[in-house]
Amino acid sequence: MRLPFLSMFITSPFDGIQEHAEKVKECSWAFQQAMECHVSQRCKAFEEFRDEVDTLESQADAIKRRIRGHLPKGTMMPVDKFQLFRYLREQDQVLDSMEDVLDWLSYRQEPGIRKELEKDFLLLVDAVVNPIEEMTEMVTEARKYFKNFSEKQRNLVKDIIRELRRCEHEADKLEDNIKQKVFNMEINPVTVFHTIRLAEFIGSIADHVENAGDMMRAMLSK
Amino acid sequence: MAWNIGANDVANSMASAVGAKAITIRQAVFIAGILNVCGAVFIGSHVTNTIRKGIVSTEILADPHLALIGALSALLAAALWVSFATWKSLPVSTTHSIVGAMIGFGIMAGGFSVINWGKLAAVVTSWVISPVFSLIISFLMFKVIVRLVLSKKDRFIMALKSSPFFIGLAFFVVILSFLFKTPLGKKLSVSTPEALIIALFSAVLLGFSGKMLLKLFIKGDMPNGTEEIFRRIQIGTSCYVALAQGANDVANAIGPLAVIYFLVKTGSVGAKVPVPFFLLLFGGVGIACGISMAGYRVMDTIGKRITTLTNTRGFCVDFAAATTVLIASKMGLPVSTTHAAVGGVMGVGIARGIEAVNFSIVFKIMLYWVLTVPAAAITSMIIFKILQLII
Numbered sequence: 147m148r149l150p151f152l153s154m155f156i157t158s159p160f161d162g163i164q165e166h167a168e169k170v171k172e173c174s175w176a177f178q179q180a181m182e183c184h185v186s187q188r189c190k191a192f193e194e195f196r197d198e199v200d201t202l203e204s205q206a207d208a209i210k211r212r213i214r215g216h217l218p219k220g221t222m223m224p225v226d227k228f229q230l231f232r233y234l235r236e237q238d239q240v241l242d243s244m245e246d247v248l249d250w251l252s253y254r255q256e257p258g259i260r261k262e263l264e265k266d267f268l269l270l271v272d273a274v275v276n277p278i279e280e281m282t283e284m285v286t287e288a289r290k291y292f293k294n295f296s297e298k299q300r301n302l303v304k305d306i307i308r309e310l311r312r313c314e315h316e317a318d319k320l321e322d323n324i325k326q327k328v329f330n331m332e333i334n335p336v337t338v339f340h341t342i343r344l345a346e347f348i349g350s351i352a353d354h355v356e357n358a359g360d361m362m363r364a365m366l367s368k
Numbered sequence: 369m370a371w372n373i374g375a376n377d378v379a380n381s382m383a384s385a386v387g388a389k390a391i392t393i394r395q396a397v398f399i400a401g402i403l404n405v406c407g408a409v410f411i412g413s414h415v416t417n418t419i420r421k422g423i424v425s426t427e428i429l430a431d432p433h434l435a436l437i438g439a440l441s442a443l444l445a446a447a448l449w450v451s452f453a454t455w456k457s458l459p460v461s462t463t464h465s466i467v468g469a470m471i472g473f474g475i476m477a478g479g480f481s482v483i484n485w486g487k488l489a490a491v492v493t494s495w496v497i498s499p500v501f502s503l504i505i506s507f508l509m510f511k512v513i514v515r516l517v518l519s520k521k522d523r524f525i526m527a528l529k530s531s532p533f534f535i536g537l538a539f540f541v542v543i544l545s546f547l548f549k550t551p552l553g554k555k556l557s558v559s560t561p562e563a564l565i566i567a568l569f570s571a572v573l574l575g576f577s578g579k580m581l582l583k584l585f586i587k588g589d590m591p592n593g594t595e596e597i598f599r600r601i602q603i604g605t606s607c608y609v610a611l612a613q614g615a616n617d618v619a620n621a622i623g624p625l626a627v628i629y630f631l632v633k634t635g636s637v638g639a640k641v642p643v644p645f646f647l648l649l650f651g652g653v654g655i656a657c658g659i660s661m662a663g664y665r666v667m668d669t670i671g672k673r674i675t676t677l678t679n680t681r682g683f684c685v686d687f688a689a690a691t692t693v694l695i696a697s698k699m700g701l702p703v704s705t706t707h708a709a710v711g712g713v714m715g716v717g718i719a720r721g722i723e724a725v726n727f728s729i730v731f732k733i734m735l736y737w738v739l740t741v742p743a744a745a746i747t748s749m750i751i752f753k754i755l756q757l758i759i
Binding site: 158221222 | 514518594677678710713714717718720721722723724725726727728729730731
């Protein structure tokens with residue numbers, strides 16, 4: 147039975163966004179393990195973790211497509227449809243850039259990361275993985291805001307967004323630090339290029355997390 | 369016909385309650401059944417009168433033979449059309465079908481001149497006005513709830529504090545509609561200011577006793593106290609919708625039947641014969657049967673499909689729909705509960721209260737409004753011709 151009243155209700159895209167955010171979080175753990183594995187050099191499971199990131203990425207992609215494909219024209223939501231899409235895009239790019247990092251690493255596995263840079267890279271990875279968890283938290287809290295429209299809840303979400311911005315700044319500093327060190331080492335130019343790009347790729351993860359936060363801020367505006 | 373109404377339209381009254389998980393399916397079926405009967409019996413007679421003699425002028429009904437065939441064909445056409453629509457899953461309104469069928473018979477029996485165009489225009493206007501009215505009510509209601517309750521720091525306390533207001537408001541409209549122009553109200557014979565005072569007083573009283581009950585049932589440390597309070601209130605409002613629905617929709621089934629009944633009994637259709645009590649009861653029971661037999665399946669679908677509706681939103685939708693329908697039945701206008709409910713959901717949607725609502729469906733519903741009336745009219749004409757040949 148198809149009732150006109152029923153067809154007014156469609157699955158909330160926020161369900162999908164949250165599901166997607168959970169996938170990003172799961173993926174960030176696999177990414178972190180892959181990176182640690184690569185740095186430690188004794189670990190042989192790098193490819194396994196990379197595969198895991200790949201699978202999670204394609205699952206998240208399916209969620210993204212589902213959200214985009216199921217918002218008919220004339221859908222009324224607490225936020226603008228295209229704001230929602232742009233937010234989703236940023237959140238998805240967090241995943242894509244994690245995948246990019248691992249791909250980049252796989253092109254040139256052999257010399258690995260130099261001993262003196264190991265600590266810096268692990269710090270950088272931590273600095274980009276932490277805000278991802280915050281981002282998932284932000285989605286949950288934002289949904290609560292769209293339910294009760296309380297000022298307190300809104301400030302809570304805004305605080306998380308501020309925190310994301312701060313994390314990005316931290317990651318930027320770590321990235322700069324690595325680049326400076328690499329350029330001042332007397333090493334093979336190919337290694338320099340590979341390491342510099344690696345740092346940039348990892349740094350871009352935090353950039354996208356920050357962008358997602360900014361998009362969320364736009365959705366919160368009254 | 370009544371069965372069809374029960375099976376189809378019960379969704380509208382109970383959808384938001386079931387969707388928001390305020391009541392279980394079994395409870396919904398039970399409540400809707402009983403209250404539809406009450407609404408039909410106590411408040412329902414007005415709309416029945418409109419359908420019985422408002423749209424088609426009474427002169428044509430003076431010929432008992434013609435009127436008998438006409439009423440029969442109208443009833444059959446509407447029932448046929450609604451059954452067909454249900455089978456084909458088309459979103460049609462029972463209200464519109466019966467109005468269309470009556471028009472069809474009127475045109476066949478006496479040409480275009482017998483149709484009371486003024487009255488018909490009023491009825492058609494009410495179809496446009498009712499969703500808009502419902503939209504405005506639910507929009508305002510939701511804004512009030514956000515302003516008074518949801519955005520506050522201690523939402524639970526605020527919800528409890530303001531609960532007498534919401535409960536009282538719902539009761540106020542119900543009591544008023546009971547007092548005005550119903551058989552019950554006539555017996556008590558209260559004047560307008562008196563009725564207002566009585567309604568206001570009892571609404572305040574019931575509002576506060578409702579708060580007491582809420583306090584008794586709900587402990588403050590519940591994780592989602594606010595929604596919990598509105599969940600209880602919503603049980604009340606969905607009863608309110610069922611009542612309003614009974615009042616309005618019983619006419620769809622009983623209108624033409626009432627005509628037949630009088631023809632058989634008195635041989636003519638007087639302009640001022642009241643609709644007998646037992647016919648209304650019969651209609652109400654018919655609706656209740658429809659609810660109990662087919663309602664379960666409908667509710668089940670609803671419960672699974674509507675996941676974005678929370679109790680506060682559901683309350684707004686219920687309240688707006690019921691108020692609209694009740695006011696319309698007071699004015700003797702047959703409006704569709706579906707449209708009132710759709711208007712209510714739109715109101716909350718415009719107030720940005722629901723995570724996702726598909727508005728484009730409104731245009732689809734409009735298309736069926738336009739289609740239903742002529743389709744039912746033509747069916748009615750054909751049946752009229754056939755019956756004329758037979759009888």
